[in-house]
Structure formats: C-alpha cells, structure tokens
Amino acid sequence: MMDFIVIPILALLAATAVTVARIRNLWAAVMFTGIYSFLSASWMLILDAPDVAFTEAAVGAGITTILMLATLSLTPRRHRKSGRLSSEDFEERPSKSPLFPLLIVTITGCALVYGTFDMPHFGDPNAPIQVYPQPSFVEKSQPDMHGLPNVVTAVLASYRGYDTLGETAVIFTAGIAVLLILRKNTDDQGSSESQSVTGENA
Amino acid sequence: MDLLLAVAETNSSFDNALVVTSVAILVTMILALIRAMLGPTVFDRVLALNMFGTKTVLLICVIGFLTGRTDFLDLALLYSLMNFIGMVALLRFSEYGSFREEGADIGSSAKS
Incomplete structure (x- = not known):
C-alpha cells in the first residue's frame, strides 16, 4: 500500500546519490548529503524503524552537515591542480581507464547481492x-x-x-x-x- | 488529532485525500530536487533545500495519518528542528566562509 511513496523516495535517493557523486561544487555536495539523510530517514520511518530514523535525522542531517561545513572551512574549496604543494602530492592520480574500477565495483556488487539471497524474506516469521x-x-x-x-x-x-x-x-x-x-x-x-x-x- | 484519526479510520475518502496529498508532496519534492541540482546560484540551492526539508516533514505527517501512528509527528518535529539548524549552518558558512565569527560555534576552531 505504501509502494506509491516508497518507490519515489528510493528513486529520489538514487538521484541524490548520483548528484553527490557528480557535482563538483563541494558546498552543494554537502547540501545534497543532507537531503540524502532526510530521504533515508524517511524511508527508515516507513520501514517501521523510528528509532533509527531519529538517529539518522539527528546525526546524518544535523551533525554531519555541520561537521562537513567545518571541514570545508578548513580546506581549500577547489581541487588544487598546482600550487604550493609539490607535484608528488598528486602523484596518485586515478587511473585513466574507468573500466577496471567499474569491473571491481560490479563484481563486488554482484557478490553482495548474491549474499542477500541467503537472508530470510522481509518479515518472515521463521527468520x-x-x-x-x-x-x-x-x-x-x-x-x-x-x-x-x-x-x-x-x-x-x-x-x-x-x-x-x-x-x-x-x-x-x-x-x-x-x-x-x-x-x-x-x-x-x-x-x-x-x-x-x-x-x-x- | 484523535478526531482526525477516527475520521481516517472510518472514512475511506479521507484516506484517498491523504494519498493524493502525499503524491502532490512527492511531486513537489522532485521539483525541489531538480531546482537544487540545476540551481545556478547558492540561494536557489538553499531555498530548494529548505523546501525539500519542509516537504519531508509534511510527508512524514501524512504518512503518520495514513498508517494511524501519531508518534511520527514527534519525528516530524525533530526533522523541522534539524532542517532549521542545518539551514542556519549553511547560511552562516556561505556568508562568512567559515564559522569563526562568534566563537561559541562548533567550528570556532577554524583557522584564522
């Protein structure tokens, strides 16, 4: 019955996560993590876990946002291409081809999904x-x-x-x-x- | 509130109204999220985030009435408080670039 709320919330969660990963403005990324916390807390609420949702709303949306902003105020806003830091600091570039990380992430995700098959069904009384x-x-x-x-x-x-x-x-x-x-x-x-x-x- | 709950339990058209309300709120949330993604300036994003938080509070209230659980209202209160605190922190940061003004803040440790 709650599907018509759960599915849009999950879709919004996915959209927010993709936005956090793609956005270049760190300030906006912090904002989107706050939105993500609100959404996941709402979802936990629908899943009947109000205590977890309480913690998520207080810690995820409140404290973490403030801590992230404090961190931002201590660090430079932009990724420093070259500057006072020596070039050795950026020696560890991400690899050029995204295929290898994608492969690893896909394999790990498949293993995790395979692991959930052994879990009892949601709300199973014999769990x-x-x-x-x-x-x-x-x-x-x-x-x-x-x-x-x-x-x-x-x-x-x-x-x-x-x-x-x-x-x-x-x-x-x-x-x-x-x-x-x-x-x-x-x-x-x-x-x-x-x-x-x-x-x-x- | 009890009256509303009693109405909700007996009257299915009230239930339908709640469903329509939650769908409308979800559509508003999607629009706010799109604005936050696109938003060219900081203030578009702040407004979108604030609106998103408010819609979350409303959605939780509606869900509480849909499922007949009034203890969700307390959570909605907490959400609105968190929304307010987060908003104050964001605006403070966007105005000063740090929290260093009026040192009682948590970020008062920011370097000067």
Missing part, C-alpha cells in the same frame, strides 16, 4: 531474528521495566545498560579528542585564553 532471542525478552520486559512499552529501549538502556554506558563513554571521549584537535591553537598571546578548551578567541 532467526524472530526465533532466536528468547521470547521472554518480549514477555518479561514490561514487568521488569515497570511498564515501559518499548522493548528496544528496555534492552538497550537496561538489560545492556553497561554496554550502552561504555559506548557512550567512547563516543564522548572521541568527540572531546576531535574538539581538542580541531581547536584553534594559534592562539593570541594571552596564556589564559589558550587554556580554554572551547577555543574561544578574543
């Missing part, structure tokens, strides 16, 4: 994902969690709480490290200013 974890998760999570209706949240935040805590700590540490690397370190001479982690400049 391992429906059968393998004990149904007790579904049965017990509501009384265990004092009536929390979402089993995914119960598993993620309570049964695997320490796991999630560890993952969050890792991501937090990585974020702090990235901020420390990217911060402006050619500070003005005021030593008290250079101590600030947020890199505020006068």
Whole structure:
C-alpha cells in the first residue's frame, strides 16, 4: 500500500546519490548529503524503524552537515591542480581507464547481492531474528521495566545498560579528542585564553 | 488529532485525500530536487533545500495519518528542528566562509 511513496523516495535517493557523486561544487555536495539523510530517514520511518530514523535525522542531517561545513572551512574549496604543494602530492592520480574500477565495483556488487539471497524474506516469521532471542525478552520486559512499552529501549538502556554506558563513554571521549584537535591553537598571546578548551578567541 | 484519526479510520475518502496529498508532496519534492541540482546560484540551492526539508516533514505527517501512528509527528518535529539548524549552518558558512565569527560555534576552531 505504501509502494506509491516508497518507490519515489528510493528513486529520489538514487538521484541524490548520483548528484553527490557528480557535482563538483563541494558546498552543494554537502547540501545534497543532507537531503540524502532526510530521504533515508524517511524511508527508515516507513520501514517501521523510528528509532533509527531519529538517529539518522539527528546525526546524518544535523551533525554531519555541520561537521562537513567545518571541514570545508578548513580546506581549500577547489581541487588544487598546482600550487604550493609539490607535484608528488598528486602523484596518485586515478587511473585513466574507468573500466577496471567499474569491473571491481560490479563484481563486488554482484557478490553482495548474491549474499542477500541467503537472508530470510522481509518479515518472515521463521527468520532467526524472530526465533532466536528468547521470547521472554518480549514477555518479561514490561514487568521488569515497570511498564515501559518499548522493548528496544528496555534492552538497550537496561538489560545492556553497561554496554550502552561504555559506548557512550567512547563516543564522548572521541568527540572531546576531535574538539581538542580541531581547536584553534594559534592562539593570541594571552596564556589564559589558550587554556580554554572551547577555543574561544578574543 | 484523535478526531482526525477516527475520521481516517472510518472514512475511506479521507484516506484517498491523504494519498493524493502525499503524491502532490512527492511531486513537489522532485521539483525541489531538480531546482537544487540545476540551481545556478547558492540561494536557489538553499531555498530548494529548505523546501525539500519542509516537504519531508509534511510527508512524514501524512504518512503518520495514513498508517494511524501519531508518534511520527514527534519525528516530524525533530526533522523541522534539524532542517532549521542545518539551514542556519549553511547560511552562516556561505556568508562568512567559515564559522569563526562568534566563537561559541562548533567550528570556532577554524583557522584564522
């Protein structure tokens, strides 16, 4: 029933991906990745995965766009043909003929598609994902969690709480490290200013 | 909202109206994407992107009513927030060329 929405969304996804690959303006490419994130999040929503769609919309469309723009502001806009960098920097040109990469990509794609044939059909009740974890998760999570209706949240935040805590700590540490690397370190001479982690400049 | 949902469950012509609405939104999305691809200036692209985000929010709302799931509306809210933040970041970048003004931004680390 949702086909009339799913098919145009997938077509738009493909068109956006081709545009990202072909467009030469990096600024516009960042914009198109934002569009891509919105579209894929909508598709995940239609596939009944609102939590994944939530993450995709927040991270893919929000944070990644801003990070990409920050990267763009740190790098030159155009591909530098010749300039201050020596010619050795561009020694590794893409090969002239596109046939060999095309062949490799085609073979890899065929292998991946062949791999999906072994997967159970979408929504198959006998699929391992429906059968393998004990149904007790579904049965017990509501009384265990004092009536929390979402089993995914119960598993993620309570049964695997320490796991999630560890993952969050890792991501937090990585974020702090990235901020420390990217911060402006050619500070003005005021030593008290250079101590600030947020890199505020006068 | 509950009234609308009740109407949607009982009335099939309301359902048809939702289908027509979503098709119209999809056509608008395609047009906006074409404008974003062609757009000669930065501002054409910004407008097209903004419109695309708005249409996504609308489409999610319509899908929520089609399938009778009102929790999609929260997601639509989040999408519109993300659209706004992304738009502010894009415009800031296109005006200043970096985020270095008013250092509280995430890109305040940009070299000067």
